Amino acid sequence: DVKVTQSSRYLVKRTGEKVFLECVQDMDHENMFWYRQDPGLGLRLIYFSYDVKMKEKGDIPEGYSVSREKKERFSLILESASTNQTSMYLCASSLGRQRSTDTQYFGPGTRLTVL
Amino acid sequence: AQKITQTQPGMFVQEKEAVTLDCTYDTSDPSYGLFWYKQPSSGEMIFLIYQGSYDQQNATEGRYSLNFQKARKSANLVISASQLGDSAMYFCAMREENQGGKLIFGQGTELSVKP
Numbered sequence: 001d002v003k004v005t006q007s008s009r010y011l012v013k014r015t016g017e018k019v020f021l022e023c024v025q026d027m028d029h030e031n032m033f034w035y036r037q038d039p040g041l042g043l044r045l046i047y048f049s050y051d052v053k054m055k056e057k058g059d060i061p062e063g064y065s066v067s068r069e070k071k072e073r074f075s076l077i078l079e080s081a082s083t084n085q086t087s088m089y090l091c092a093s094s095l096g097r098q099r100s101t102d103t104q105y106f107g108p109g110t111r112l113t114v115l
Numbered sequence: 116a117q118k119i120t121q122t123q124p125g126m127f128v129q130e131k132e133a134v135t136l137d138c139t140y141d142t143s144d145p146s147y148g149l150f151w152y153k154q155p156s157s158g159e160m161i162f163l164i165y166q167g168s169y170d171q172q173n174a175t176e177g178r179y180s181l182n183f184q185k186a187r188k189s190a191n192l193v194i195s196a197s198q199l200g201d202s203a204m205y206f207c208a209m210r211e212e213n214q215g216g217k218l219i220f221g222q223g224t225e226l227s228v229k230p
Contacts, residue, residue, distance in 0.1 A: 031216045043206070050216070058217070069179055081172050090160060091226040101148060101167070106160035 004107035006091055012113045019025035019078040019106045019111050023091030032074035032106060034066065035059075037088040040052070049074055050096075088112075116143065118142065119209050119221035126226050128197045135182070136192040137222045138207030146212035149190040154204040154223070163205075166190055194226075202228045 007022035023032065033048040035058075045058030047066040055066050062083060067075045074093075078085055088111050092104040121140045128134035140149065151163045164182045166174045174181040182191040194201055207221040 011161075033216075033218075035118075037197055043218075045217060048217065076167055088158060091161070094219075096216075100211060101164045101165050103150065103165060104216070105162060106152075109158040109160075111158070 004093055004105055005108050006048060006089075006107040008110050009108060010111050010113075012115065013078075014115055017078075017114075019021040019081050019114075021076040021078075021089055021091075023074045023093075023107055023113070024072055024077070025105075026072065026084075027093070027095075027105075028071065029093035029105075030069065030071075031094040031102070031104075033092040033094075034074065034076045035050065035090045035092065035108075036060070037044050037090055043090065048082060083114050086112060086114045091095065092109075097109050117221075118219045119207055121207055121221035121226045124222070128194075128226065128228055130199060130228055130230050131196055133193060133195045134197055134226065136194070136205050136207075136226065137195050138188060138190045138192065138221060140188050140207075140209050142209065142211055142221055144211040144213050148210045149181070149183070149219040150210070150218065151179070151190075151192045152202075152206045152208065153201075154206065157213070160206070164192070197228045199228050199230060202226060 003026045034046045035043045049068045070105045090109045091107040092103045094102045131141045147168045149166045153161045162180045164176045166183045178195045204223045206223045208218045
């Protein structure tokens with residue numbers, strides 16, 4: 001079974017803090033993704049990565065950065081957290097874009113509250 | 116324009132009955148994949164079923180089946196013999212081949228199964 005884990009289920013931070021959200025997958029997947037989910041807005045892609053040290057912007061990258069130093073780990077960084085970044089953050093991974101199905105498997109999510 | 120449309124914000128179904136969750140999509144890419152995910156109140160996105168644009172047969176996976184009507188650009192999820200544990204949010208998503216591994220999600224349908 002594919003296993004995607006996220007470092008925290010719940011996180012509370014203060015405005016202006018630097019926040020790290022960690023995601024680890026154990027299936028040697030090439031692709032990794034970060035989404036945020038907000039009521040009424042659905043899931044929106046923040047950043048994704050097709051390979052180690054590679055990253056591409058998604059639909060809403062502003063205020064975020066990412067790091068992928070190892071294949072199994074993809075970190076989302078909020079350089080200076082703001083209240084409008086309070087949200088549910090979901091990490092996902094998939095085998096690789098050349099595969100026809102390329103199903104994304106998700107972690108349990110991190111509910112981040114910025115006060 | 117919305118790429119993925121789920122017109123039913125909420126649905127009710129009696130336990131043991133079948134239910135259909137609607138999804139329509141919009142793409143000009145001839146090669147694409149359609150996915151359904153389930154999100155229980157715990158927050159994790161669980162992959163249910165996949166349909167490729169070139170697949171001749173409708174996908175089935177246990178009690179889940181996908182009613183794929185390519186000309187109408189619809190990919191409805193059918194859940195047979197509903198169970199109380201099926202109560203959750205359900206998301207339809209699409210991956211276009213020319214967009215690599217990126218998924219586009221619909222707004223979701225909240226399904227409630229009544230005993």
